[in-house]
Amino acid sequence: MQWWNITSFLILSLYLMLTNTPSMRKLLFVLSFVVSFSGFAQAPDKPTASEIYESIKQLNFLGSVLYIAAHPDDENTALISYFANEVHARTAYISLTRGDGGQNLIGPELNELLGVIRTQELLQARKQDGGIQYFSRAVDFGYSKNPTETFEFWDKEELLRDLVYRIRAFQPDIIINRFDHRTSGTTHGHHTASAILGVEAFDLAADPEVFKEQLTAVAPWQAKRLFFNDSWFFYGSPEAFNKVDQSEKFEMDIGSFYPSLGLSNNEISALSRSAHSSQGFGSSGSRGEKMEYLEPIRGGMPNKHVFEGIDTSWSRIEGGTPVGRVLAKVEEEYDFRNPAASIPDLLKAYKLIKNIEDSHWKKIKTKEIIGVIEACAGLYLEAVAESPTAVAGGQTKMNIEAINRSYYPIHLESVAIGNTKLDMNTTLDNNISHQESINLQIPINQKPTNAYWLDEPGSLGMYKVANEALSGLAETPPAFTAEFKLNFDGEPITINKPVVYRYTDLAKGELYEPFVIVPKASVAVEGKVHVFGDANSKVIRVRVKSFTEDLKADLKLDVPHDWKVSPKNHKVQFAQKGATQYYEFLVYPPAEQSEVIATPELVIGDEVLNKQIHELSYAHIPAQKVLLPGASKLVHIDIERMGYRIGYIQGAGDEVGDYLKQIGYQVEELTTSDISLGKLKKYDAVVLGIRAFNVLEPLQYKNDILFQYVQEGGNMVVQYNVNRSQLVTEAVAPFPLSISRNRVTDEDSEVRFIDENHPVLNYPNKITQKDFEGWVQERGLYFPNQWDAAFTPILSMHDKGEEPVEGSLLIAQYGKGYYVYTGLSFFRELPAGVPGAYQLFANLLSIGKTVSDE
Numbered sequence: 005m006q007w008w009n010i011t012s013f014l015i016l017s018l019y020l021m022l023t024n025t026p027s028m029r030k031l032l033f034v035l036s037f038v039v040s041f042s043g044f045a046q047a048p049d050k051p052t053a054s055e056i057y058e059s060i061k062q063l064n065f066l067g068s069v070l071y072i073a074a075h076p077d078d079e080n081t082a083l084i085s086y087f088a089n090e091v092h093a094r095t096a097y098i099s100l101t102r103g104d105g106g107q108n109l110i111g112p113e114l115n116e117l118l119g120v121i122r123t124q125e126l127l128q129a130r131k132q133d134g135g136i137q138y139f140s141r142a143v144d145f146g147y148s149k150n151p152t153e154t155f156e157f158w159d160k161e162e163l164l165r166d167l168v169y170r171i172r173a174f175q176p177d178i179i180i181n182r183f184d185h186r187t188s189g190t191t192h193g194h195h196t197a198s199a200i201l202g203v204e205a206f207d208l209a210a211d212p213e214v215f216k217e218q219l220t221a222v223a224p225w226q227a228k229r230l231f232f233n234d235s236w237f238f239y240g241s242p243e244a245f246n247k248v249d250q251s252e253k254f255e256m257d258i259g260s261f262y263p264s265l266g267l268s269n270n271e272i273s274a275l276s277r278s279a280h281s282s283q284g285f286g287s288s289g290s291r292g293e294k295m296e297y298l299e300p301i302r303g304g305m306p307n308k309h310v311f312e313g314i315d316t317s318w319s320r321i322e323g324g325t326p327v328g329r330v331l332a333k334v335e336e337e338y339d340f341r342n343p344a345a346s347i348p349d350l351l352k353a354y355k356l357i358k359n360i361e362d363s364h365w366k367k368i369k370t371k372e373i374i375g376v377i378e379a380c381a382g383l384y385l386e387a388v389a390e391s392p393t394a395v396a397g398g399q400t401k402m403n404i405e406a407i408n409r410s411y412y413p414i415h416l417e418s419v420a421i422g423n424t425k426l427d428m429n430t431t432l433d434n435n436i437s438h439q440e441s442i443n444l445q446i447p448i449n450q451k452p453t454n455a456y457w458l459d460e461p462g463s464l465g466m467y468k469v470a471n472e473a474l475s476g477l478a479e480t481p482p483a484f485t486a487e488f489k490l491n492f493d494g495e496p497i498t499i500n501k502p503v504v505y506r507y508t509d510l511a512k513g514e515l516y517e518p519f520v521i522v523p524k525a526s527v528a529v530e531g532k533v534h535v536f537g538d539a540n541s542k543v544i545r546v547r548v549k550s551f552t553e554d555l556k557a558d559l560k561l562d563v564p565h566d567w568k569v570s571p572k573n574h575k576v577q578f579a580q581k582g583a584t585q586y587y588e589f590l591v592y593p594p595a596e597q598s599e600v601i602a603t604p605e606l607v608i609g610d611e612v613l614n615k616q617i618h619e620l621s622y623a624h625i626p627a628q629k630v631l632l633p634g635a636s637k638l639v640h641i642d643i644e645r646m647g648y649r650i651g652y653i654q655g656a657g658d659e660v661g662d663y664l665k666q667i668g669y670q671v672e673e674l675t676t677s678d679i680s681l682g683k684l685k686k687y688d689a690v691v692l693g694i695r696a697f698n699v700l701e702p703l704q705y706k707n708d709i710l711f712q713y714v715q716e717g718g719n720m721v722v723q724y725n726v727n728r729s730q731l732v733t734e735a736v737a738p739f740p741l742s743i744s745r746n747r748v749t750d751e752d753s754e755v756r757f758i759d760e761n762h763p764v765l766n767y768p769n770k771i772t773q774k775d776f777e778g779w780v781q782e783r784g785l786y787f788p789n790q791w792d793a794a795f796t797p798i799l800s801m802h803d804k805g806e807e808p809v810e811g812s813l814l815i816a817q818y819g820k821g822y823y824v825y826t827g828l829s830f831f832r833e834l835p836a837g838v839p840g841a842y843q844l845f846a847n848l849l850s851i852g853k854t855v856s857d858e
């Protein structure tokens with residue numbers, strides 16, 4: 005069996021694919037647990053007889069668990085898998101953020117685009133472990149030291165609103181916090197903040213006076229228990245954890261083996277964990293006992309199991325007992341060789357559920373049971389678009405297939421997509437495929453499909469979600485669904501399927517993608533930031549990709565009036581869909597220092613397009629098309645520089661060298677094998693990229709050559725490295741220097757000049773407080789905390805409530821040259837076009853120099 009088949013066990017899903025109500029249609033995409041990896045991400049569910057049996061067991065469990073943490077990867081996938089697969093509980097993970105602020109190990113995407121990738125990775129993880137995924141509007145804005153700092157960016161009231169809504173809508177019996185709400189300062193501030201929100205929301209969700217506006221859609225909900233999921237990693241090691249008294253914690257062995265899946269719970273957990281490819285969290289499964297520890301925070305300590313005292317049977321709901329009786333029989337008599345034999349009893353249960361007073365569980369179980377009936381019948385229903393994209397006002401052919409692989413009499417009455425309906429009126433006989441097509445006219449006012457939380461600009465800490473109905477869902481519902489109206493021997497049942505795009509790749513076989521609506525073209529200024537270091541004009545290119553045939557338009561580059569652009573517009577013409585063309589504009593900065601936004605505008609009649617369609621294509625997640633502004637920042641900085649030729653030695657990877665080029669430096673990338681005195685001598689300065697002393701092994705013996713270069717008159721600038729244990733050598737400088745974990749994470753924190761007359765603050769650019777305005781994400785990180793007397797500290801800074809630190813920028817004269825060590829985040833500030841950061845960096849490169857040398 006191929007590995008992706010092994011992973012494709014969870015039928016839990018199926019029921020979620022089949023759904024009637026608009027609200028669940030929204031969830032459909034979110035909750036579609038269909039199996040898959042590697043291009044199968046959108047593929048339809050094809051459950052086995054064993055998987056169907058597991059889903060029947062789930063039909064008979066009415067209980068739920070909500071797990072709360074801050075980031076993609078915080079969640080305990082083993083515990084989620086245990087509750088979903090062993091207990092058969094409805095199990096969800098709410099990750100407050102989408103992990104936008106992290107690093108990307110598999111591609112260039114950062115920030116919003118990384119958030120989209122991680123969202124999809126979490127959905128893949130949930131397909132593996134059987135959970136459901138939710139989010140809040142919180143942005144992963146970067147590191148914070150404690151929850152107080154976190155809540156300066158996260159709007160606590162609004163996040164409580166999100167979490168309370170989720171609790172009221174999901175109605176968990178059990179809530180589990182990944183983190184401890186009492187441990188401020190010992191972990192990422194986001195972590196503790198997520199736990200604080202979890203505790204408060206547990207209580208607030210039950211209070212009808214809180215967030216009253218939600219009560220038209222959801223009712224107050226009191227969960228029974230709240231736990232903190234303790235773990236050895238909060239103690240440093242399993243040994244340290246074992247030394248602590250665990251008697252106040254509920255202990256459970258979650259090391260189950262699932263014969264019908266052929267996997268242990270920990271093997272499933274590893275598959276789920278391995279979905280986090282962008283974080284490099286590939287993980288190997290294990291077998292056997294695995295203990296988990298839950299500390300009761302609310303609701304007291306259970307004796308035997310966490311659902312103790314909660315009725316999780318059908319008797320839980322009024323009118324449920326007879327349903328439970330029928331479904332117990334279905335479970336008892338299930339025939340693995342002939343699942344279709346269960347259909348009559350399943351339909352009996354379905355009818356009973358229909359008559360239950362409307363309630364939370366009625367909706368959930370209706371969907372589940374329709375999924376089970378569909379699976380038992382071997383029913384295969386799909387709607388495939390002939391193209392992965394379409395534009396508003398366009399037309400797309402949709403191919404429909406319906407087939408029943410059982411002898412149970414099923415009648416297909418009609419199929420509808422959007423407002424196009426096809427009457428089928430045909431009986432689906434065993435194993436006879438019915439195929440039809442629909443020409444779908446896309447409405448002229450159809451909105452493009454986009455990650456809903458990126459439609460409008462939010463703040464640093466919060467996404468803005470205009471469509472409240474979507475808020476908290478993992479992703480935007482599919483652009484179109486196909487509604488199959490069926491009749492099971494007199495019982496009408498409607499099944500919805502997302503419209504997908506399917507194609508055959510000669511190397512990989514059958515592949516699926518979401519079918520999405522896009523603007524007629526993608527338009528984007530090349531390069532996110534353009535820095536003008538003098539008054540000269542620059543050529544700026546705009547990239548246009550057509551998503552429709554026969555596109556005729558005018559392209560402009562809109563800038564504020566003190567900037568000049570030539571030409572005023574380009575005539576744009578495309579015959580073919582999918583083609584890309586580049587257009588050049590000559591841009592002139594104003595005389596003064598200036599920061600502006602340049603927006604490309606593609607004018608098609610009275611329609612103006614200004615967004616870039618980012619096409620994300622990775623094998624482990626469904627293809628994503630994300631719309632973000634195609635604009636770019638233009639910065640004119642008054643900058644003086646001494647020295648001209650720079651040698652740049654990349655460490656872990658940054659764009660500092662590229663941006664120095666933009667202000668007129670001649671930057672040459674050097675590898676460690678280029679480090680010889682002869683070669684270095686031609687450079688006015690040598691700059692080491694971030695973490696060079698962490699990742700470049702040869703620096704343990706090439707460092708002396710660099711120091712000798714300084715001694716003979718060169719300038720050397722070393723950017724941040726992480727501390728001691730991971731350095732390739734402790735000799736990162738010609739004088740003793742010890743790197744600490746000191747960091748200043750507030751990008752607006754006050755900066756004090758230790759000696760304002762120091763040349764580096766005056767020459768050739770005068771540095772003032774203003775130059776520390778507009779910084780992004782942080783001031784800097786891993787500042788040295790001890791240094792030789794040869795170093796002069798230049799700046800003093802601190803986060804709120806902390807002691808000032810002076811190690812952010814240290815300068816030492818060594819022989820005839822200068823050595824600079826700086827943990828200031830130039831690698832973030834230069835790509836963001838922060839003028840003050842450019843001026844300060846130019847001063848670092850200029851120390852001791854008197855000619856610009858061009």
Ligand SMILES: [Zn+2]
Nearest residue numbers: 074075078192
């Ligand atoms: Zn985290």
